Amino acid sequence: MKTIHRNQIDPHRRWSPVAVCGKFLLYAVLIFWAVVSVFPFWWMLVCATRTTGEMFNIPLPLVPGHSLRQNLQGLLKVTPFVRQYLNSVFVAVAGTTSQLFLASLSGYAFAKFDVRGKERFFLIILATMMIPSQLTLIPGFLLMSKLHWLNTYYSLLVPGLVGAFGIFWMRQYIAEAVPSELLDSARVDGCHEFLIFTRIVLPITTPALAALGTFIFLGFWNDFLWPLIVLREPGMYTLPVALRFLTTTYMFDYSKFMIGTALATFPMVLAYLFASRKFIAGLTAGALK
């Protein structure tokens, strides 16, 4: 696809040999870095399908091997990996659903309701995005302990049911995409506010929800520090914590944890490759606003 907005260099000028060399060099650099960007994933695949012995042998193997099943069995013997995988899936799906719903609700309220002083509330929400999560780590942990939520799904989900960024994002979208006349006519017809939200607003916001959902889902899936602190038992670990636990327990026994790492990563990678534009849009869009 040709770019419409180009920089000032006109590619249709006649090029001298020097320029052709330059272009070649440019491609070389770009292709080099594309390979560098992708190689660690390939390496993960190689490690995941080779025995540890093979990985500690010069020359190093460069293509995947035949030990996938063996490694997988080894992994399942030492850690409840399936359960950990399900933990991550559950937390990510539940958390994303909750955040999408509540962010749209609040975003809708800010976008379409004329309440005096609503800007003040919104500014507070924006301000909370400045608070680093590390500030509340220790007291958060103590709070979870007091609530007896340590090592449960509650500690992973409840503090994150609603996200400031999501509200910001949905407010922007709803303000632009939902025509107020539609809402007013529904109200005149006697429609209940909550029904207006679910029947009218939500369907219109599906593209924004998809983009935001990607972002939030990845956030839950990759969350590390908080689960590290509140989860105490391997059976409750989410994937990042489980993987880290494996690296410290099995240090150089790569075959044990690289297969786990690969399994945790490849769904995301595949989804990304299928819908890279949507992924990129979702993950960067909020920043561009």
Next chain:
Amino acid sequence: MVIVAVAGSSWLRRKNLWFYIFIAPFFLQFAIFQLFPMVWAFWLSFHEWTGIGSMTAVGWRNYVQAVHDPLLWQSIGNTLYLWFFGTAISMSVPFVVAFMLNSGLVRGKEFFRTAFFLPQVTSLVVVGIIFLTLYGKEYGFLNQLVHAVFGTKIDWLGQSAWIKPSIILLGFWHGFGWFTVMYLAGLQSIPEELYEAARVDGAGLAQQFLYITIPMLRNVIVFLFMMSFINGLQSFIPSFILLNGGGGTGNAGLTIVMYLYQHGFTFFNLGYGSSLAWLLFVLIVAGTLLQVKFVGLNRK
């Protein structure tokens, strides 16, 4: 008329009620899980406590101790070092690459974009684990290359001089796609007419670059820089994974958050850890405010 007015006002009041109901979840969550803990952390920072047993009130002692804590200063230095050099290469190289991709000189822009952004889809934990294997001294992949070219093997994670470059390299690899995509989007949003007008006026390539490209990218650059700072100060995962929970040889890879984690969750110095948390918060806010003042707020 009166009936409509009365109906109108009660409808408005009901609408207001819905507004508050709809935004309540966030504020409830904020109050319980952010505000309250923040205050608690502040209060805790004036005490000494290990989580069990009794608490002792110690006034400002934790903060005074922090100021005189050489490890804390080292962690601050490490964090700023990692941030500074990481940002320097992460803001510059991707910019050049994005510029080249956008210039129409090369084809396959979509392909490169997809490839470069791939690392962003994985968690930093996974990246850390993969790089842990790549950085192995004897059998790590990187050292096979280094050995083939230079005949030696680098102790990436063991030698204190190499620890920071290792972490920076990881961060650069991981963030490259993010910066490139952001710059690309920014470059693409510059209208072609601006360049054409400049060309008509006789502006050369350098002038077009300096007076059109850079100013139009100002918002993107400022945003990337500020985000880089906020994230950089909170750096934790790469060091934590690569150095196995410790600071590495000579604590060369100890970041502020790692030090906080050690005090809070390894040694259970909850009071001291809380004071470190507040110090970090102040650092982030102060740094961000400085940048805002220096750069001026984004034009919307």
